[in-house]
Amino acid sequence: MSKQTLLDESNAALSQNKGDRRKFLKFSGAAIATTGILLSGCQEVFEALPNARTEGKGPAMRSVPLGKGDIGILNYAYALEQLEAAFYLQVVATMYSGISESEMVMMEDIKNHEVAHRDFLKAALGKNAIVDLNFDFSSVDFSDRDSVLATAKVFEDLGVAAYNGAGQLLESPDYLLIAGKIVSVEARHAAAIRSIYDNDFTSFAGDDIIDANGLDRAFSPTTVLEAAAPFIMNKIIANQLPTS
Amino acid sequence: MKILEVLKKYDIKTEELDAFTSRREAFRKLASFGKSVAFAAIPAGMVAGSTQNASAAHIPTVINVLNFALTLEYLEGEYYTTGINSPGLIPAGKDMAIFETIEKHEVDHVAFLKAAIASYGGTPVEKPTFDFTAGGNFSPFTDYEQFLILAQAFEDTGVRAYKGQAGNLIEENSALTAALQIHSVEARHASEVRRLRGLKGWITQAERGTGMPAATQAVYNGEDNLIQGGVDVTTVTPIGSDGITESFDEPLTTEEVLTIAGLFIAQA
Numbered sequence: 001m002s003k004q005t006l007l008d009e010s011n012a013a014l015s016q017n018k019g020d021r022r023k024f025l026k027f028s029g030a031a032i033a034t035t036g037i038l039l040s041g042c043q044e045v046f047e048a049l050p051n052a053r054t055e056g057k058g059p060a061m062r063s064v065p066l067g068k069g070d071i072g073i074l075n076y077a078y079a080l081e082q083l084e085a086a087f088y089l090q091v092v093a094t095m096y097s098g099i100s101e102s103e104m105v106m107m108e109d110i111k112n113h114e115v116a117h118r119d120f121l122k123a124a125l126g127k128n129a130i131v132d133l134n135f136d137f138s139s140v141d142f143s144d145r146d147s148v149l150a151t152a153k154v155f156e157d158l159g160v161a162a163y164n165g166a167g168q169l170l171e172s173p174d175y176l177l178i179a180g181k182i183v184s185v186e187a188r189h190a191a192a193i194r195s196i197y198d199n200d201f202t203s204f205a206g207d208d209i210i211d212a213n214g215l216d217r218a219f220s221p222t223t224v225l226e227a228a229a230p231f232i233m234n235k236i237i238a239n240q241l242p243t244s
Numbered sequence: 245m246k247i248l249e250v251l252k253k254y255d256i257k258t259e260e261l262d263a264f265t266s267r268r269e270a271f272r273k274l275a276s277f278g279k280s281v282a283f284a285a286i287p288a289g290m291v292a293g294s295t296q297n298a299s300a301a302h303i304p305t306v307i308n309v310l311n312f313a314l315t316l317e318y319l320e321g322e323y324y325t326t327g328i329n330s331p332g333l334i335p336a337g338k339d340m341a342i343f344e345t346i347e348k349h350e351v352d353h354v355a356f357l358k359a360a361i362a363s364y365g366g367t368p369v370e371k372p373t374f375d376f377t378a379g380g381n382f383s384p385f386t387d388y389e390q391f392l393i394l395a396q397a398f399e400d401t402g403v404r405a406y407k408g409q410a411g412n413l414i415e416e417n418s419a420l421t422a423a424l425q426i427h428s429v430e431a432r433h434a435s436e437v438r439r440l441r442g443l444k445g446w447i448t449q450a451e452r453g454t455g456m457p458a459a460t461q462a463v464y465n466g467e468d469n470l471i472q473g474g475v476d477v478t479t480v481t482p483i484g485s486d487g488i489t490e491s492f493d494e495p496l497t498t499e500e501v502l503t504i505a506g507l508f509i510a511q512a
Contacts, residue, residue: 106444109444109446109487109490112483112484112487112490112491113446113483113487113490113491115481115482115483116477116481116483116487116488116491116492117491119477119480119481119482119483120472120473120475120477120480120481120491122480123475123477123480124472124473124475160428163424163428164421164424164425164428165421167410167420167421167424168417168420168421170414173410173411173414174473175473176410176411176414177407177410177411177495178472178473178492180406180407180410180424180427180493180495181407181472181492181493181494181495182491182492183424183427183428183431184403184407184427184428184430184431184434184493185431185446185490185491185492185493186428187427187428187429187431187432187435188431188432188434188435188445188446188493189435189445189446190432190435191431191432191433191435191436191439191445192435192436192439192445195435195436195439201337201338201341201342201345202341202342202344202345204342204345204432204433204435204436205345205346205349205429205432205433205436206345210349210429212352213352213353213355213356214348214349214350214351214352214353214356214426214429215356215422215425215426215429216425216426216428216429216432217425218421218424218425244417
């Protein structure tokens with residue numbers, strides 16, 4: 001069977017599944033923002049559905065092991081930056097209706113930053129870099145401001161929590177510094193997106209994410225990848241990542 | 245007293261080393277408490293996973309870093325507490341809501357770091373006497389524009405300062421993670437204050453931004469770095485150099501931070 005045929009088949013399987021998927025994502029939207037646990041439950045339900053994407057065999061369904069040690073953590077970061085870059089590339093390609101001049105500049109800037117992060121990590125990883133991932137943004141209405149900004153908010157806050165949690169998993173101080181250089185830019189994004197999206201002047205560093213000690217969130221790779229899974233068509237294999 | 249002397253004076257004493265194990269345990273509980281309450285989704289394994297059986301050799305360094313951070317948080321905390329209590333300074337509504345939020349976090353950071361330092365067997369440094377006029381050069385509590393200028397300078401400095409210390413905490417996971425969790429809060433603050441001043445939330449090249457006096461340039465020097473981890477980023481991405489410099493925040497060394505913060509510490 002040719003490659004193209006395989007791809008066509010997997011695409012057909014995907015679109016057949018789209019309805020269920022869309023419903024699932026709508027239902028779980030709130031859960032993505034706050035907890036990994038609930039989402040994780042939904043994810044299991046989804047994977048049990050007929051034609052679930054993880055059962056496909058086409059290139060888009062390819063399983064992607066992140067690897068181990070610092071390389072694994074950098075690939076984990078690279079996967080998240082690929083996700084963010086793909087999202088914002090779509091945002092700027094089809095700017096939502098009624099977008100203001102300043103918001104257009106902000107989206108263009110953030111797109112540039114995520115692409116730079118993605119391209120840098122790919123180059124830094126060299127031959128150890130994971131493949132280009134395939135994404136599913138069918139749950140996002142790119143013509144709708146609320147849909148785009150709600151998704152951006154989830155991605156940026158998740159990115160911050162991911163890097164905060166990954167720092168202690170790195171062995172090399174050089175990689176730790178690079179993660180530090182990136183995470184504060186993600187936090188700057190998160191604050192800006194929250195500031196223009198939420199109708200709350202304190203949201204840029206709101207009580208929903210900053211705890212009573214004044215600390216931002218720090219998530220394990222497992223929690224982050226569960227939250228990101230609905231948007232990533234590949235199955236990410238993270239079982240070799242360091243845990244401390 | 246100069247800030248370096250303040251920090252040296254409170255260096256760890258050897259007889260306190262014995263108490264490390266139990267106190268470090270107390271800190272871990274403290275550090276994990278807020279997280280576990282606020283975010284039930286964090287796997288228990290992650291919090292437990294921060295426990296390391298490293299020797300105590302690195303602990304004096306950890307305590308020094310935390311005291312360094314505490315000094316910066318004292319500075320920010322007092323600055324915002326004074327600001328929000330200066331009648332007629334901060335406009336009610338959006339501006340006040342923003343600065344009350346930032347002030348709350350800085351005060352929380354002070355309390356958290358003091359407890360953390362004690363839990364490692366260290367002695368928290370005392371709060372220096374601050375002079376936010378920097379010898380009569382600024383009037384932040386009577387002039388709102390100047391209040392915003394210094395707020396931006398302090399937040400952007402804070403981000404760079406924590407980043408510069410991360411490597412010194414790499415042996416001590418719980419302290420490293422907590423420092424990163426403060427670091428990103430400072431970055432959220434920086435973004436918001438910058439945007440309140442009409443700037444972008446991120447730093448382009450080494451530009452201090454419109455309206456920032458030349459005296460604040462030290463906060464931004466070096467932000468125009470294009471080489472990351474030995475990679476010249478301009479050669480691996482189509483993104484232009486402005487975008488690349490915005491994409492990576494740069495660290496400051498301890499000395500660089502103390503030079504900046506030292507301007508606002510009253511000399512004894």
